[in-house]
Amino acid sequence: MWVLLGIVVIVVGFMLRFNPLLVIMASAAVTGIAAGFDLHAIISAFGKAFNDARYVSIVWIVLPVIGMLEAFGLQERARGLISSLKGATIGRLLAGYLLLRQATAALGLTSIAGHPQTVRPLVAPMAEAAAEKQAGTLTDEEREEVKAYSAATDNVGLFFGEDIFLAIGSILLMKGLLEQYGIILEPFELSIWAIPTAIAAFIIHGFRLWRLDRRLARKTAAAAHSGDSA
Amino acid sequence: MITLTWVYVLAGTAFAAFALFNLNDKSNARRFGNAAFWGLMAVSMWAGNWLGDFGNGLLVLALVAIAGFGGLGKAKDDAIPEATKQERAARYGNGLFGIALIIPATALAGTLLFKEFPTLFDVKQVTLISLAMGVLLALTVGYAWLRAAPTLPLSQGRRLMDSVGWAATLPQMLASLGAVFALAGVGDVVGGVIQQAIPDGSLAGAVIAFGLGMALFTMIMGNAFAAFPVMIAAIGMPLLIKQYDGDPAIICAIGMLAGFCGTLMTPMAANFNLVPAALLELKDENAVVKTQVATAIPLLIVNIALIYFLAFR
Numbered sequence: 001m002w003v004l005l006g007i008v009v010i011v012v013g014f015m016l017r018f019n020p021l022l023v024i025m026a027s028a029a030v031t032g033i034a035a036g037f038d039l040h041a042i043i044s045a046f047g048k049a050f051n052d053a054r055y056v057s058i059v060w061i062v063l064p065v066i067g068m069l070e071a072f073g074l075q076e077r078a079r080g081l082i083s084s085l086k087g088a089t090i091g092r093l094l095a096g097y098l099l100l101r102q103a104t105a106a107l108g109l110t111s112i113a114g115h116p117q118t119v120r121p122l123v124a125p126m127a128e129a130a131a132e133k134q135a136g137t138l139t140d141e142e143r144e145e146v147k148a149y150s151a152a153t154d155n156v157g158l159f160f161g162e163d164i165f166l167a168i169g170s171i172l173l174m175k176g177l178l179e180q181y182g183i184i185l186e187p188f189e190l191s192i193w194a195i196p197t198a199i200a201a202f203i204i205h206g207f208r209l210w211r212l213d214r215r216l217a218r219k220t221a222a223a224a225h226s227g228d229s230a
Numbered sequence: 231m232i233t234l235t236w237v238y239v240l241a242g243t244a245f246a247a248f249a250l251f252n253l254n255d256k257s258n259a260r261r262f263g264n265a266a267f268w269g270l271m272a273v274s275m276w277a278g279n280w281l282g283d284f285g286n287g288l289l290v291l292a293l294v295a296i297a298g299f300g301g302l303g304k305a306k307d308d309a310i311p312e313a314t315k316q317e318r319a320a321r322y323g324n325g326l327f328g329i330a331l332i333i334p335a336t337a338l339a340g341t342l343l344f345k346e347f348p349t350l351f352d353v354k355q356v357t358l359i360s361l362a363m364g365v366l367l368a369l370t371v372g373y374a375w376l377r378a379a380p381t382l383p384l385s386q387g388r389r390l391m392d393s394v395g396w397a398a399t400l401p402q403m404l405a406s407l408g409a410v411f412a413l414a415g416v417g418d419v420v421g422g423v424i425q426q427a428i429p430d431g432s433l434a435g436a437v438i439a440f441g442l443g444m445a446l447f448t449m450i451m452g453n454a455f456a457a458f459p460v461m462i463a464a465i466g467m468p469l470l471i472k473q474y475d476g477d478p479a480i481i482c483a484i485g486m487l488a489g490f491c492g493t494l495m496t497p498m499a500a501n502f503n504l505v506p507a508a509l510l511e512l513k514d515e516n517a518v519v520k521t522q523v524a525t526a527i528p529l530l531i532v533n534i535a536l537i538y539f540l541a542f543r
Contacts, residue, residue, distance in 0.1 A: 067386025
């Protein structure tokens with residue numbers, strides 16, 4: 001039971017807003033000591049896993065390209081394009097991106113989009129421009145909300161698209177685990193059951209995007225109305 | 231053969247450049263901290279396989295010490311003035327999208343194409359390899375067409391990297407914590423606790439405990455992959471599959487997706503939830519998580535219902 005202390009450290013540490021890196025280290029130390037490992041073993045286990053997980057940090061090599069393109073006005077161009085499109089609303093834009101992200105992830109193309117590659121340079125500025133067009137001006141809170149929705153839409157699209165693909169990590173994990181219990185399944189038999197949830201994710205998140213869309217559009221209508229009566 | 235090692239060399243070079251640019255920038259009072267932090271990341275990328283497990287562990291401790299005790303600072307903002315960017319945006323127009331799309335297009339083409347050449351490319355890593363190639367191709371086109379100053383991509387990349395800061399290493403750190411948890415047997419203990427909490431003889435109770443357990447344990451671990459074997463061993467296999475004769479494919483596939491709902495709701499899934507908040511320069515680091523909760527909870531309910539109605543026909 002004592003090994004659960006590490007989880008307590010994580011939860012309390014995050015809640016008290018200590019630096020997450022320190023919280024993680026403290027949790028690893030507490031968990032390891034509770035399980036009876038010495039410090040050398042804990043540090044080695046952590047170091048080995050850190051080295052094995054380096055591929056996670058490869059994505060940062062896109063930053064020089066993004067930095068270069070932003071210096072040449074990529075975000076401004078993305079905003080300009082959306083402002084010039086008739087009928088571009090934040091709801092339609094993000095719902096379209098959601099569908100595209102789900103569809104490409106379902107084909108196994110999970111790394112072609114993402115927060116550094118597409119959300120920061122393209123999706124978020126486009127969403128902001130569409131929202132500005134709808135609402136006239138955005139408050140700081142609304143601007144934050146639009147950006148947060150852009151990132152959230154990427155996550156929802158990725159998570160509830162990728163499992164439809166046969167060879168994605170989670171499907172292979174399930175197949176391997178079930179084999180240990182003597183149940184042999186083809187990846188296809190597993191991945192097909194990701195489809196109902198994918199549809200539900202599109203409907204639920206799409207509905208929220210539609211409501212965001214309506215809320216921002218109503219703001220212009222309200223502003224125009226109060227302008228008339230003044 | 232082109233393997234992931236080449237990509238690590240490239241990534242190490244990028245981190246080393248970020249370190250050097252910081253070292254040379256006197257406008258950052260903590261420039262040595264920044265330089266040491268990204269320099270250590272470069273060492274990890276270049277030489278991680280030769281450092282040994284304990285050596286890598288010490289490298290991690292150094293990273294944590296620098297970041298955890300306020301060693302990272304920011305340089306004076308050297309962002310390009312808005313007017314210059316507007317003028318350039320007008321001059322280069324939609325061609326800028328063309329360069330931006332080189333990266334996903336190369337990743338797409340490479341993923342499909344490189345698999346046909348197993349002697350030239352490590353087929354298990356084609357996506358990351360083609361992502362790296364897309365970056366190099368986009369840089370080449372950028373230099374040729376935009377005539378960008380030679381150091382501009384790296385100096386601007388450094389600015390973006392410093393704005394993300396130590397959060398950039400969180401995903402790797404959390405993955406490592408997961409490994410320590412696994413070694414200590416945290417999963418088995420949690421599984422045992424959950425098993426005792428299920429009401430006896432209730433299929434609905436067991437399905438709800440399975441779905442909620444996947445989401446909650448994923449929130450703690452920041453990763454559905456870590457939660458999945460635990461919940462399958464504690465509830466999925468003994469109760470849902472063996473006792474109630476449920477369809478294992480449906481229980482596993484949708485159970486994993488219930489876990490993904492948990493991923494949407496936790497700061498522990500740093501690469502999806504905290505990193506974008508830093509990248510988009512949001513004031514509230516938890517803004518993305520908060521936005522996702524209202525999608526995740528109804529979707530979790532849908533997943534639990536899907537398991538209940540589909541797996542036990």
